[in-house]
Amino acid sequence: MKMTNKIIFGIDIGGTTIKCGYFDDKGNMAGKDEIPTRKENGGQLILADVADYIRRIVDEQGLSLSDVMGVGIGVPGSVRDDGTVNKCVNLGWGVFNVPEALAKHIDIPLENIAVGNDANVAALGEYWKGGGKGYSSIMMITIGTGVGGGLIINGKPVNGYNGAAAEIGHIPFVDDLDFPCTCGKTGCLEQVASATGIARMGGRKNAKEVFDAALAGDKDMEAVVEKVSMYLGKALAIAAGIADPECFIIGGGVSAAGEYLLEKIRKYYREYAFHPSRDNKIVKATLGNDAGMYGAARLIYKAD
Ligand SMILES: [Zn+2]
Incomplete structure (x- = not known):
């Protein structure tokens, strides 16, 4: 052409x-x-x-x-x-x-x-042509090896003073960890909600095995997915308390778990979010690697 x-x-x-x-x-x-x-x-x-x-x-x-x-x-x-x-x-x-x-x-x-x-740019892509199309403001959370985030408000990526805005993966709010995050701190969302963190918590080779076992009815793995969803729902509620995006978009390899995971994240998000933000949307990214x-x-x- x-x-x-x-x-x-x-x-x-x-x-x-x-x-x-x-x-x-x-x-x-x-x-x-x-x-x-x-x-x-x-x-x-x-x-x-x-x-x-x-x-x-x-x-x-x-x-x-x-x-x-x-x-x-x-x-x-x-x-x-x-x-x-x-x-x-x-x-x-x-x-x-x-x-x-x-x-x-x-x-x-x-x-x-x-x-x-890259995380802000991926969020901008989803905002423009993907899962965030039509929303005024979005926050994208990419759950892969790590947990990345990007925030778009009224069409503009929010970079923050240090270019570190929306780094949701390193919000420190998990109290019971005794090993360091890749960033050097301890207690980051990434340690419990990344693909790596999910596999570690489940004692499996990778996050997919954890989700597959949970879907097949393995009670221990169901509990792991529940805990991961609780952490994610809580982290989104914290993010909503600051940026209140109209829609959260979940991307990255772990988002392949689809509605099974999203429904649980929504449940915990509604539980933790300040009441005006309780109905903000949580959807799956649609553009993948593009x-x-x-x-x-x-x-x-x-x-x-
Ligand atoms: Zn960290």
């Missing part, structure tokens, strides 16, 4: 792969690809690889770089509003300005390059 209109790139840089998507001027995804994240040399090759991808697609589409409306990028780390990253450990990156660095590899004006934290590309493109696409 040849695109006659302008093209937008939505790039989601992860620790293993870079998910690259391109979009037409209506905001529809027109194609996507995955390239490996080359972390050697302090991650210096990553943006060069992104630039090569952009050039390749622009060529394939018979376009030129001046047709590129912009490039949005999600990165796994905190990002200041000017696009400066502060140590993306997963990429080997230190502190530098991402738009300036990308512009050294490809002739795209700085003002057409936007960068955001959310980051959509959200990155949305950093550029401002038409609706």
Whole structure:
């Protein structure tokens, strides 16, 4: 398919792969690809690889770089509003300005390059085209190896002073733990509600085994899922006490447990939430691994 209109790139840089998507001027995804994240040399090759991808697609589409409306990028780390990253450990990156660095590899004006934290960018994708479509404000909770969060209020990602807003995984409110979280503290939501935490609590290889056993009627595993849901429901109630988002969106690998898990989270959320927020929605994410590309493109696409 040849695109006659302008093209937008939505790039989601992860620790293993870079998910690259391109979009037409209506905001529809027109194609996507995955390239490996080359972390050697302090991650210096990553943006060069992104630039090569952009050039390749622009060529394939018979376009030129001046047709590129912009490039949005999600990165796994905190990002200041000017696009400066502060140590993306997963990429080997230190502190530098991402738009300036990308512009050294490809002739795209700085003002057409936007960068955001990957969790916020995924939340923006779900808000725009996924489970959060139609809601004024959303908070996305991504439950995978860790527990990430992103907050969108009236169409804008809320980054916070340090780029650490909505880091719901590290809300410290679990009292009875005696081992440290990946962040160094003890008592974080992530320790009990991540896929890793769920598997540990259930004494199983992975979270899926815990859910499968619970669904098959294993009482011990049912109790684990109940406890996980209680922690998640309580954490969402805490988040509602601060941001009161119209809708919570649950994504990440653990969200594959679907309504079985969501119903339990809703039950505890209603129990813990301050009464005006009690009926806020809790739904499943719908874009899967594409959310980051959509959200990155949305950093550029401002038409609706
Ligand atoms: Zn933590």
